[in-house]
Amino acid sequence: MRHDGLRAALGAALALGALAGCSLAPHYERPPSPVAEDWATPQAGEAQRPLPWREFFADPALAGLIADALENNRDLRVAVLNIEKARAQYRISRADLLPSVDAGVSGNGQRTPADLSSSGRTATTHRYDAGVGFASYEVDFFGRVRSLNEQALEAYLQTVEAQRAARIALVAEVATAWYQLQADLQALAIARQTLESQRQSYATIRSSYEAEVATELDLSQAESTVRAAEASQAQYRRLVEQDGNALVLLVGKPLEPQRLRQAAPQALALDAPLPAGLPSAALTRRPDILAAEHALKAANANIGAARAAFFPRIGLTASAGSASAELGQLFAGGQGAWSFVPSISLPIFDWGRNQANLDVARVQTSIEVANYQKAIQVAFREVADGLAARGTLQEQVRAQALLVKANAHSYDLARARYEQGVDTYLNALDAQRALFAAQQELVATELAREQNRVALYKALGGGDR
Missing domain, CATH: 1.20.1600.10 (Outer membrane efflux proteins (OEP))
Structure with a gap:
């Protein structure tokens, strides 16, 4: 399982964290x-x-x-x-x-009725994920x-x-x-x-x-x-x-x-x-x-x-691991998956x-x-x-x-x-x-x-x- 995406995301997060650090607190004087x-x-x-x-x-x-x-x-x-x-x-x-890094394994099964399926037939899908990552780390x-x-x-x-x-x-x-x-x-x-x-x-x-x-x-x-x-x-x-x-x-x-x-x-x-x-x-x-x-x-x-x-307020969410439709193929070659989701929140109206x-x-x-x-x-x-x-x-x-x-x-x-x-x-x-x-x-x-x-x-x- 490759972690190149997660390493890149972590590196970016730590680099941004290192650049951050200015304080808006008043200079303290006794x-x-x-x-x-x-x-x-x-x-x-x-x-x-x-x-x-x-x-x-x-x-x-x-x-x-x-x-x-x-x-x-x-x-x-x-x-x-x-x-x-x-x-x-x-x-x-x-x-x-610092970002909190977590590891997790999840599985999801879903059945779609024929009248809701794009193919017009009943469909059953499965998805299995395993990976490590961090969520909502604030830069x-x-x-x-x-x-x-x-x-x-x-x-x-x-x-x-x-x-x-x-x-x-x-x-x-x-x-x-x-x-x-x-x-x-x-x-x-x-x-x-x-x-x-x-x-x-x-x-x-x-x-x-x-x-x-x-x-x-x-x-x-x-x-x-x-x-x-x-x-x-x-x-x-x-x-x-x-x-x-x-x-x-x-x-x-x-x-x-x-x-x-x-x-x-x-x-x-x-x-x-x-x-x-x-x-x-x-x-x-x-x-x-x-x-x-x-x-x-x-x-x-x-x-x-x-x-x-x-x-x-700038937030980062990143993960890297493996994903597959079959549990037996979860850690097989070519199943690597990663995501990197930066976000920014700007206060506009908070009523004071x-x-x-x-x-x-x-x-x-x-x-x-x-x-x-x-x-x-x-x-x-x-x-x-x-x-x-x-x-x-x-x-x-x-x-x-x-x-x-x-x-x-x-x-x-x-x-x-x-x-x-x-x-x-x-x-x-x-x-x-x-x-x-x-x-x-x-x-x-x-x-x-x-x-x-x-x-x-x-x-x-x-x-x-």
């Missing part, structure tokens, strides 16, 4: 950045490279939770599957650039298919960046949840310590009341402090349980109790330098901004496809459909420009807010620690004065309440400081590896 040229803070001159999360979150317990989450989290699995889907769609679009003179292929590529790259953004967000969420758990464990420990101290004071005052030394008011006030401490302990026990449930959801699998225990104080400090630098360097690291730019490029390519719809599609593509590009610039503005604000809070939170932690120390000293003095009989129990109670509140506020401020550093790490496009 939109101007709608933010300031520099951070409004003196803390911006630090490392420029993305910081891997294993270097930033050095505590082994936290690092293990993050690693498990990156492996088991269901939302992240969906993001990975979306990448596979976009990659397959891009391969489909890329395949349209992309005006870049329509290439524009669609570029759009699919940008959509794929957008999905890749979206998955990177999901990984970084998951790292930050696990770290934030872990620090919340540690803060609530610290608050629970303070509540337990306070409850134990108040129970001892209540027992002492009850003994004094039975000995007619303390008043009934002193006994009632002491009991109120015990009940308040019991309520606080129950509250923080509930919060600790909920924090553990949140971590289990993020990690994507059950966690052993030892992995949810209180960490040592030195494990809670985040001392690694943050990758803060100039806005341009920081923003180019953020995958959400890169994803927004890929969406903009995809919309820009779609304009090229919409413009190409105004021009003629092509123009409307072009208008839609242009408006979508304007939308993506706004989305891209909004993503930059949001990123800039997140980084600027994080940098602004960074120094003040450290100062607040230092001042709160001094307040705890001062309140502890006041409580010791007030309790000593009551035991010596020179002051009422009410002053000791107020001093104890102030100490407890200051201790809880110190835990909350330390949590805010560490969570701010986690949020700043995420905002600066911290590494997802």
